[in-house]
Amino acid sequence: MKVVQEGKKEYWRWQEYQKILSSKNWEKSDIITAGVDVGSVGSKAVVMINGEVYSWSVTRTGSNSPDSAKKAIGWAMEGTGLELDDFKYIVGTGYGRVNVPMANKAVTEIACHAKGANHIWGPTVRTILDVGGQDIKAIRCDQTGRVTSFLMNDKCAAGTGRGMEVFADLLQIPIEDIGEVSLRVDEEPEPVSCTCVAFAKTEAMGLLRKGWSKEKVLAAYTRAMAIRMCALLKRVGIEKDFVITGGQSKNIGVVTRIEKILGIKRLPMPNWRGGGLDPMIAGALGAAIIAKALHERSK
Amino acid sequence: MKQIITHYGYSDASGEYYVVIDTAKCDGCAECIRQCPKAALELVTLLVDLEDKVVAAVSEDHRKKIKYTCSLCKPEKNQTPCMTACSQKAIRCVWNPI
Incomplete structure (x- = not known):
């Protein structure tokens, strides 16, 4: 029997990526926080230094939430020299938020998305x-x-x-x-x-x-x-x-x-391939912002 | 405290149905959870101005099938078990069939 080998192309497969925004060197004294958003399809992680976005990753969620969270934050840290111990506070959010092992706290996505959108587009977002x-x-x-x-x-x-x-x-x-x-x-x-x-x-x-x-x-x-x-x-x-x-x-x-x-236009998409922020990370970004606020309050 | 209104439900060709919870009014007493014949509600922790607040919500298991879960009580309009159980008038079921 001869089986025809068809070229199987995965048309659904979207691009996973990592981005480091600034070349600035972080120091141990900086307030380093992260947000990890484990969604049903994508897992995102954002690293913030003193309230500014430093790096992020957009990855596919696997069959298990803890591994997906580890993969997302691991990728956001890659090449930055950062280690998990350097983070002052990590917030997990999204569908798999209770299964983010490195998180100090799980926060529902209700609070996170709006904070992220507010950071990406500014205070006029309603x-x-x-x-x-x-x-x-x-x-x-x-x-x-x-x-x-x-x-x-x-x-x-x-x-x-x-x-x-x-x-x-x-x-x-x-x-x-x-x-x-x-x-x-x-x-x-x-x-x-x-x-x-x-x-x-x-x-x-x-x-x-x-x-x-x-x-x-x-x-x-x-x-x-x-x-x-x-x-x-x-x-x-x-x-x-x-x-x-x-x-x-x-x-x-x-x-x-x-x-x-x-009958209304959305605010323009940031140039996320360039220096802008990707709207896909809004949840993780909001979580990282909340992480900083929670860390400061705990001091 | 300013309000956060949460809506769980759907809008489709048959109309709209939402379980609407005013989280500022909700005091987390869980009486609606006890009265729900389908066990569709649960307590969740909401972060409000950096403080944790425990409030009622449609449970994660039921969020994607409210159309079926709530079909039993829907015709009771303003007299659903969860609504009559709530002393704070924090929960409403809104049904607008087309």
Whole structure:
């Protein structure tokens, strides 16, 4: 028997990376804190020195939270000379927050995301939409990054990053390109009716068989996602300035449709490949900020 | 203390349903947790202005399936067991079917 070896490409696989922002040398006397955000799909760690971001990592969450946390913070420290003992305070957050072994304290993501967004974009941020791997959060906050209203959606992976990974694989389009490809339609198709990833996949296959292009199928799914997110936002109310965090902040197809439905633009995405901060680290960043505050209070 | 309102629920083609908890009013007495017929609520520790505050929340196990978990009480509108149990009027179930 001869088996045909097909080249298996992992279209869903997104880039893990580490970044060191400043070349400044840290000293033992500095207040070094960290935030570790173990999400359902991605694990992020941010290292802060005296309240300024020094380095961070964005990694994929494995099957076990403690290992994912270790990997994230290990990668954020790589090449910096830092060791775990140098940290004055570490805060764990996210879905796996209680399983961050090196953390001094676990804090719910309710408090962390807004603090992070406030640091990335400044005190004018009032509404945050966080689209993570398996859930969506809509948050309202004041000028200090203090939360006034918080919403977490019920549905499983529907309309989240994980759903996009499934579609990337199904349509064989690299995950980084999916947003742009979804915009290559002359007019917006009807959104897919189903919001469960498993059913949406079946529906999408049906549409492909009917002769829909990949672009059109993606547009329909992305539009369904955007409509759902806007419904969640309406529940907490939308006030400017509006920002999007989490992995889907990089999906231009989702972002463009949300802006169109809401009639307001989000604050521009920082140039995270350059010197800016990645909106994916908002939770971990907020945790690192809270870690510094908790350390100072304990003195 | 300023308020943090937490919402757990969904908005979809069938309408919206949310369990809404005013964490400033909630005193963590856990009476709603005892009265919930589906054990869908739990106490969580919230960090508010760097202080820990223990409040009620939809449990992590139920957050993704509120649509099914709460279906029993939904038609009772303002008389759900969790709402009538709360002496602080901190918890509400909001159901707006389309």
